[in-house]
Amino acid sequence: MRAREMTIRVVLLGCALASVLTTVGIIYVLVTEALVAIPPEKAFFQEVSPQEFFTDTQWTPQYEDKHFGILPLLAGTFLVAGIAAVIGLPIGLAGSIYLSEYASRRTRNLVLPILEILAGIPTVVFGYFALVFVTPYVLRPIFEGLFGFEVNVFNAASAGIVVAIMIIPIVTSLSEDALRSVPHALREAAYALGATKYQVSAKVVVPAALSGILASFLLALSRAVGETMAVAIAAGQSPTLTLNPFQSVETMTAFIVNVSFTDKPQGSLEWKALFAVATTLFVLTLSMNIVSQLIMRRFREVYQ
Amino acid sequence: MSAAATEPMKDLLHVKRRPARLRWTEKIFELIGAGATWFGLAVLIVLLLGVLWQGAGWLTRSFLTNYDSRHPEEAGVLAGLWGSFWLVSLATLVAVPVGVGAAIFLEEYQTKGWLRTMIEVNIANLAGVPSIVYGILGMAVFVKMFGAFAHDPKILELSLYFTTIEIPLPFGRTVLSGALTLALLILPIVIVASREALRAIPSSIRHASYALGASHWQTIRHVVLSAAVPGILTGVILAVARAIGETAPLLMIGAAVFLARTPGGIESPLDIVRHPHGLLEAPFDHFTALPIQIFNWVSRPEPEYRHVAAAAIIVLLVLLQVFNLAASIARSRTRRRARW
Numbered sequence: 001m002r003a004r005e006m007t008i009r010v011v012l013l014g015c016a017l018a019s020v021l022t023t024v025g026i027i028y029v030l031v032t033e034a035l036v037a038i039p040p041e042k043a044f045f046q047e048v049s050p051q052e053f054f055t056d057t058q059w060t061p062q063y064e065d066k067h068f069g070i071l072p073l074l075a076g077t078f079l080v081a082g083i084a085a086v087i088g089l090p091i092g093l094a095g096s097i098y099l100s101e102y103a104s105r106r107t108r109n110l111v112l113p114i115l116e117i118l119a120g121i122p123t124v125v126f127g128y129f130a131l132v133f134v135t136p137y138v139l140r141p142i143f144e145g146l147f148g149f150e151v152n153v154f155n156a157a158s159a160g161i162v163v164a165i166m167i168i169p170i171v172t173s174l175s176e177d178a179l180r181s182v183p184h185a186l187r188e189a190a191y192a193l194g195a196t197k198y199q200v201s202a203k204v205v206v207p208a209a210l211s212g213i214l215a216s217f218l219l220a221l222s223r224a225v226g227e228t229m230a231v232a233i234a235a236g237q238s239p240t241l242t243l244n245p246f247q248s249v250e251t252m253t254a255f256i257v258n259v260s261f262t263d264k265p266q267g268s269l270e271w272k273a274l275f276a277v278a279t280t281l282f283v284l285t286l287s288m289n290i291v292s293q294l295i296m297r298r299f300r301e302v303y304q
Numbered sequence: 305m306s307a308a309a310t311e312p313m314k315d316l317l318h319v320k321r322r323p324a325r326l327r328w329t330e331k332i333f334e335l336i337g338a339g340a341t342w343f344g345l346a347v348l349i350v351l352l353l354g355v356l357w358q359g360a361g362w363l364t365r366s367f368l369t370n371y372d373s374r375h376p377e378e379a380g381v382l383a384g385l386w387g388s389f390w391l392v393s394l395a396t397l398v399a400v401p402v403g404v405g406a407a408i409f410l411e412e413y414q415t416k417g418w419l420r421t422m423i424e425v426n427i428a429n430l431a432g433v434p435s436i437v438y439g440i441l442g443m444a445v446f447v448k449m450f451g452a453f454a455h456d457p458k459i460l461e462l463s464l465y466f467t468t469i470e471i472p473l474p475f476g477r478t479v480l481s482g483a484l485t486l487a488l489l490i491l492p493i494v495i496v497a498s499r500e501a502l503r504a505i506p507s508s509i510r511h512a513s514y515a516l517g518a519s520h521w522q523t524i525r526h527v528v529l530s531a532a533v534p535g536i537l538t539g540v541i542l543a544v545a546r547a548i549g550e551t552a553p554l555l556m557i558g559a560a561v562f563l564a565r566t567p568g569g570i571e572s573p574l575d576i577v578r579h580p581h582g583l584l585e586a587p588f589d590h591f592t593a594l595p596i597q598i599f600n601w602v603s604r605p606e607p608e609y610r611h612v613a614a615a616a617i618i619v620l621l622v623l624l625q626v627f628n629l630a631a632s633i634a635r636s637r638t639r640r641r642a643r644w
Contacts, residue, residue: 026440
């Protein structure tokens with residue numbers, strides 16, 4: 001009986017360690033292909049200097065004249081994520097304030113499941129939506145028709161808009177949690193001083209929940225940076241260093257997907273470039289998530 | 305007399321009325337909030353109507369039974385549907401026991417200490433890793449196996465009484481590689497949901513079980529787990545829904561974008577009875593998946609394929625809603641059954 005209990009415990013420990021092993025696996029794969037390889041193999045950064053990687057302004061791994069400057073990919077990523085943030089964060093926050101401070105219980109019970117459905121829609125569907133609806137029916141009539149910009153079929157703006165739609169449910173539900181966990185006494189104290197509902201919401205509740213809101217923003221941004229399919233479909237595949245939202249760009253994730261189509265031989269420099277980009281992406285999203293968690297933990301301690 | 309009495313009253317009334325600027329701010333603030341809240345619904349409606357408008361005419365019976373084709377009118381999702389079925393079934397088969405096991409360990413065995421903290425932090429971070437990174441892991445570990453068999457690929461023959469299973473090493477671009485990658489991807493979701501389900505079981509019923517002389521494992525197996533099954537099920541269904549829509553990691557694994565073949569050659573449930581050997585071949589077969597086909601069709605230059613993609617999206621969204629519905633039914637069952 002004792003032996004059996006022990007065996008079960010060990011098996012369960014193994015299950016729990018599977019997730020740790022996943023992390024170790026990810027880090028091992030990224031490090032050995034990008035940073036330091038086991039000799040005689042050579043990792044990406046043992047062949048291309050980090051200085052070139054982070055300062056060269058051209059990304060042409062598939063051409064004869066190879067350049068490995070990640071700046072165009074970073075710019076593309078941040079352009080798309082930036083557009084998504086500018087649109088998605090305010091809408092998500094306003095929605096969360098409304099749901100937590102204004103909306104009736106019935107509205108909440110109606111809206112939250114809708115947001116859940118929106119959050120559950122596969123990203124490839126959003127890519128389709130960006131390409132087939134957002135660019136021809138929203139961007140083209142407004143920016144090409146009215147303002148005279150040239151809007152490419154593939155552009156950062158359409159990708160940014162659909163990524164904004166994707167992060168709205170995240171911001172709304174997480175910020176709403178933070179707003180609702182602000183003690184009622186604070187609101188009542190403000191009302192007692194004659195504050196209006198707007199003043200209570202915007203000047204008391206939101207500042208009190210600020211750390212939780214910031215955490216949700218960071219999480220949403222990390223999602224936007226790591227978003228792949230919608231961006232690969234809608235933003236295009238041309239790594240250009242530009243801030244023009246109506247041009248085709250390539251993000252880090254889109255590059256990774258596009259490389260996977262062409263079966264690069266293992267060990268070639270292009271194959272390793274994939275891991276260098278993936279490492280950059282991983283470090284970026286991981287640090288955003290960690291900061292978000294740290295903020296979240298601090299905020300939980302304040303009101304409990 | 306009367307004038308003197310109303311003067312202070314008027315003053316009071318004046319104080320009660322807020323300045324016009326503030327009243328407008330109130331109104332506008334609430335309107336913005338309401339607008340932002342309903343924006344999600346508006347987008348959802350536009351998206352669904354748009355997809356229906358583009359795809360409805362193309363969603364025919366033959367669309368579900370045809371393979372992909374160079375002629376948009378003849379293209380279908382048969383290979384994608386079966387591919388997704390195999391991927392998600394195998395991924396669930398792997399992720400659920402491991403995930404529930406991990407949850408039990410964290411909730412019932414290791415309830416404090418550095419080991420638990422480490423595993424918890426790890427799971428929280430894994431949940432935020434972009435899915436494409438899982439794809440890279442899957443490609444390096446399962447598809448290429450670190451290049452260990454790069455020069456001499458082997459075939460491992462596993463003989464059962466009635467037949468032999470041929471397992472390629474490395475796994476290559478097979479259903480198995482894709483399923484294992486998806487399993488890793490949904491593992492954090494399964495663990496988090498299962499932990500919540502276990503935590504909802506009050507300790508009083510555990511104590512009751514111990515009082516009757518049950519061992520730790522007996523208590524978990526027969527009392528805690530059976531009570532937590534509906535909650536775990538809800539999480540598992542949501543994880544499955546997530547796995548069905550995943551595209552990027554499967555592209556990394558090397559899912560075929562154009563494939564006129566189902567895993568193991570099983571094209572209908574009847575085929576399982578007709579040649580059951582296909583069941584053993586399927587995990588080691590090449591594959592495509594429903595979202596991969598959608599991606600392929602969206603990327604085609606011919607405008608007709610946009611409609612084909614829309615039709616496939618309808619199929620995918622209907623599948624997802626079936627799972628969401630199942631999850632909400634499971635969830636309401638949990639609430640009704642809980643009587644402690």
